[in-house]
Amino acid sequence: MSLPLRPDDDPRPQPPVCPDNDDCCHSGCDPCIFDLYDEEFGRYRAALAAWEAREAERQAQAKAPRKRAAKPASPSAAPPRSKPPR
Secondary structure (H helix, E strand, O other): OOOOOOOOOOOOOOOOOOHHHHOOOOOOOOOOHHHHHHHHHHHHHHHHHHHHHHHHHHHHHHHHOOOOOOOOOHHHEEEEOOOOOO
C-alpha cells in the first residue's frame, strides 16, 4: 500500500478535553460525564495507534531508496571481441 507523505485528510487525532470537576453534577449519574470521557479517551487512543502505524509506514516509504529500472546494455558499451588466432 502506498501512502502519501502527510495528507491533509489524515491529521493526527487530538485527545478529548477532560471535563473539570465542576462539570460533574455529583449526583451519581449513569453514565457520568467522566465515564463518557473515559470511553472517548479509549477511542482516541485506538485512533492514535492506527494513525501512528500509518505515519510509521509513511516515514519508512520516505526513507526507502527508490528502485531504478535497469538500463539495457547497449552494444557499444560491451568490450570489443578479438578474433582467435588461426
